[in-house]
Amino acid sequence: MNNDPMLEMYVFESVQMTEQLEGILIEGEQLGGFNTEHINEIFRIMHTLKGSAAMMEYTAISSLAHSLEDMFYYIRENSDASPDWSAIADICLDAVDFFKAEVAKVQNHLPSDGDNSALLARSKACLDVLTGKAPAAPPAESAVETAAEPPPEEEKTVQTEESAPPEEGLNVISIRVFFQEDCKMENIRAYQIANSLAEVAERIETVPADFLEDCSDDIIAAGAQMTVYTKENLDAIKEIVNQAIFVKSFEIGMLEKPKAEEALPAAVEETPPAQEPSVTETAAPEAPPAAEPEKTPLSAVSAEKPPPPPPAPAKSLPPMPAPEVKASVINVNVDKLDRLMDLMGEIVISVAMVIGSPDLEGLKLDTFEKSASQLLKNTNELQNVIMSVRMMPISSTFHKMTRIVRDTAKKLGKEAELVILGEETEVDKNMIDSLGDPLMHIVRNSMDHGLEDTRDERAAAGKSPVGRITLEARNSGSDVIISCSDDGRGLDRDKILAKARKNGLLTRPDADYSDREIYQFIMLPGFSTNDQVTELSGRGVGMDVVKKNIEKIGGTVQLDSEPGKGMTVTIRIPLTLAILQAIEIKVGSNFYLIPTLNIRESFKPAMKDIIVDPEGNEMILFRGECFAINRLGRLFGVPSNAETFDQGIMIMVEDEGRMAGLFADELVSEQQAVVKPIPSFxxxxxxxxxxxxxxxxxxxxxxxxxxxxxxxxx
Amino acid sequence: MDEISVRYDNEESGMANEYMAFAIGSEIYGLKIEYISEILNMQTITVVPEVPAYIKGIINMRGKILPVMDVRLRFNKEPMEYNDRTCIIVAMINNTMVGLIVDTVREVMEILPDEITDTESAAKEMHNRYIKAVGKTEAGVVLLLDLDRLVSD
Structure with missing residues (x-):
């Protein structure tokens, strides 16, 4: 048995579920309590976590999940109990952290060796409180129907054949389970179900006989057939199968004890025995009632389970017969996407090579030109599609900050709310991954140092007693701008300036520094104006790391602050590190590219529009306003062929409303460029x-x- | 582009003692072959602003952007016009890949450990902190390069 795909799938599932769990917990806590839906969902996640961890033999995870499952089981069954939600959320969130840590270990092929005893004890204590020191909640094997679940309707039909001699007093239940397409390792999943059934069954027979053999294809074709001899009733067994993951549908039915020989002829015809499904309808958990299929006697109705981590409210199910839910979303390895992206880049370059080939110079090639423009159009489109595949909304990263704000607020005894704007803004997947840590640090920083320490202090400043941190994402040209602002004290300009002076960082007279330039100092390594370094952050200790990480993905960080009103950290990252539409320009023998999106206009400047100030700074009068001129040759230290302004070309560029003139020798062409970073060397x-x-x-x-x-x- | 291919097979026990010899002016330098991934002819270099003079810029090595350093300038010697003998040795150390521009590449030679004299003490007099040892060969003295220092300083 190859462990790796299993491990990968386990990690994938667990990560998704813990994140989902975290989201629910925080949502519940904000609402001041968990509603039935939350409880059911938490219960379900805990159960699945437990199951899959047990399958992988990560006992630390499974036992903790089990204990929490018990707790939520009790809560679910005793809706009149009034649990201490905040305490429960605390335990669960700590458990989530524990799960995450363990899964991370597993992912790195380390043993899952975390110590969960403290959490287990807390969970048990909490359950004891809930039950009033009563014995722990009954095990989950009794027939369980949640409030959200419609009551089960079943009809038991008499089955006239029997697969094996029945045992006295035992119910014989036949189950056939079908798994979702592409869920992989059907045999293992079947084995897992059989295993959980074995806990309550006296005996189980399965077809294929041994799930652990490589029989996935048979299971896909015919389903996993299990005959359970158990003291439990049908509902209990159904519940167990219901809880299994990746089950698309299953058929379940009670087989009657044989009445002497009369059943025999039928049994002879049926091979393998007990394969004919008994007719039963099970309730579809979480399916909206409207979609509940009308019961039709004598036809098998399958119970549909939504995929384990439902990304959205469960889709309504199409009516029978045995509906097949085709997944419209697939998971793709990011490496493959990266490879696709690289290839796209290579294609863009190759196309440019072919079309711009010097061999073609001076030739009149009508059909070639036509085909070439078609090719360009198609590669353009392909590019857009590939890019869009990699784009993800930033919301998950933002919502993780809710947790940070909550935890930090508790720790610091401050009150704060997080406002999220523009969470639907899409960013390249790789960018999103690199944004989490810097954002977390910034948010913590704002919580720790930005916001005032007490309600009174805020009230005295005429602010709402609850601090507010705003996370915002928006598009700007080919960039995405992400800002995090707090309404706290703001930065202390003088203190930073003094510290910069002390550290010998000032190279100009104090008055020459703009506020912005001064604030940027706190992003230098080791620059902290905070007198005491706290556990969470010492402002400046981490801002250099934030800056470094953001620069690594081609972004920039900027700080703005208004004393007494708060500060804003603005991160600017390119939409993607990928392909850019740009104009190629020439300076001397060097070529440069200017992103087309930034270009407003280009023209031969008239000498009368050029203004030179007494210090020799050159400016251009453009549409009635003055803008600085950058002579690219001088800026980049390369010789230019255009010494005077009438010899070259002026390109007016704009960014975020600010304009400047760039002076180059000539425009060359419009190009598509695959952006690569300057080597880190x-x-x-x-x-x-x-x-x-x-x-x-x-x-x-x-x-x-x-x-x-x-x-x-x- | 004709490149001198370099064998990678580490199994050859002799490789540990093999050095690529190259010349700058009249001096012969040696660089352990395990650092070298290939040798390129001179090609168009894109100038990058703000860098120290010895970093000549970046080149395109089959789709990879490679920074190139002029070893002659790094050693504070007079600059020399590049010609068709000028080579770029592509070297890799600590996951950093860098192209080293040298006057010309000579040959691969074997220098046994007992033919190597440490120069740590004499380095100051030699005005060249990027040399870590001197190897004696039949062809004469070879200055063995401290690539780590050359790249990371």
Whole structure:
């Protein structure tokens, strides 16, 4: 048995479920209690976590999940109990952390060796309180129907054949389970069900006889057939099967004890025995009542289970017969997407090579031109599709911050609310992964140092007693802007300036520094104005790491603050690290690219529009306003062929409403560029290069540098 | 692009003692072959602003962006115009890949450990902190490069 795909699937499932669980817990806590839906959902997740962990033999996870499952079982069954929700949420969230830590270990092929005894004890204590020191909740084997679940309707039909001699006083229940398509390892999943049934059964017969053999294909074709000899009734068995994961549908029925020989002829015909399904209808858990199929006698009705982590409210089920839910979403390994993206980049370069081939120069090729433009159009579209595949809404990252705010608030004894705006903004998957940690740090920072310590302090400043942290995401051209603002004290400009002076960071007179420049100091390594470093954060200790991490993904960080009113950290990241539409320009013998999105206009400047101030700074009058001119040759230290402004071309660029003129020798062409970062060997030495955001390989194999308009318009 | 291919097979026990010899001016330098992934002819270099003079810029190595460093300038020697003998040695250390521009590449030679003299003490006099040892060969003295220092300083 190859463990790796199983492990992968386990990790995938567990991660999804713990995240879901966390979301529910926090939602419940914010509402001040859990409703029936929450409780059922938590119960279900705990149960699945327990089951899959047990299957993988991670006992620390499974026993803890089991204990919490018991607790929620009790809560579910005793709706009149009034549990201490906040305490329960605390335990569960700590458990979630424990699960996460263990799953992370497992993922890295380390043994799951966490110590769950403390959490187990807490959970048990909590349950004891709930039950009033009564004996622990009854085990989950009794027939369980949740309030959300419609009452089961079943009809038992008499089955005239028998597979094995019945045992006295035992119910004989036949079950056939079908799994969701592509759930993989059907045999293992069947084995798992058989295993849980074995706990309550005297004996189980299965077809195929041994699930652990490689029989997945048979199970896909004919389902996993189990005949259970048990003291339990049909409902209890049904419940157990219901709880299993990845079950698409199952048929279940009670086989009657044989009445002497009369059943025999039928039994002879049926091979394998007991294969004919008895007719039973089970309730579809979580299915909206409207979709509940009308019961039709004498036809098998399958119980549908929604996929284990329902991404949205359960879809309504189509009516019978035995509906098949085709998954409209598949999980794809990110590596494959990365590979796809790389290939796309290579194709863009190859297309540019072919179309721009010097061999074609001077030839008149009508059909070629036509085909070439068709090809360009198609590659463009392909690119957009590939990009869109990689895009994910940022909401999950934002919602993780809810937890951070909650935890930090509790720890610090502050009150704070998190406001989330623009969570539907989509960002490249890789970016999202790299945003979590920096955002977490920023939020913690705001909680710890930004917000005032007490309600009174806030009230005295004329603010609402509850602190507010706002997370916002929005698109801006080819960038995504993510900002985190608090309405706390704001940054202390003078303190930062003093510290910068002390550290010898000031190279100009104090008055020369803008507020923004001063705030940027706190993102230097080791720059902390905080007198005492707290457990959570010492402002400045971590901001350099935030800055570094964001720069790693091609982004920038900026701080703004208004004393007494709060501060805002603005992260700007490219929508994707991928492909850019750009204009190629030439300076001397060097080529550069300017993102098309940033270009407003280009023209030969008239000498009368050029203004030079007494310090020699050149400016251009454009539509009645003055803008700074960057001569790219001087900026990048390369010789230029255009010494005077009438010899070259002025390109007006804009970013976030700020404009500047870039002066180059000539425009070359419009290009598609696959953005690549400047090698870290260089950026580690000199940091971000002013005016350069990356580079790209052109069709002719040369490298062009991509101009960073943002840093030139500041 | 004709490249001099370099054998990778580590099984050959002799490889540990093999050095790629290259010349800068009249001096012969040696770099352990295990660091070298390939050798390229000179090609168009894209100039990158703000970098120290010895970092000449970046080149396109089959779709990979590779920074290139002029070893001559790194050693504070007079710059020399590149010609068709100029080579780029692509070296990899600590996951950093960098191209080293040298006057010319000579040959792969074996230098046994007992033919190598440590220069740590003499390094200051040699004005070159990027040399960690001196190897004696039949062809003369070879200065053995401290690639780690050359790349990470």
């Amino acid at each position: 260089i950026t580690e030495r000199i940091g971000q290069i002013r005016g350069i955001s990356g580079c790209t390989i052109m069709g002719d194999g040369n490298i062009d540098l991509i101009i960073d308009v943002k840093s030139l318009t500041l």
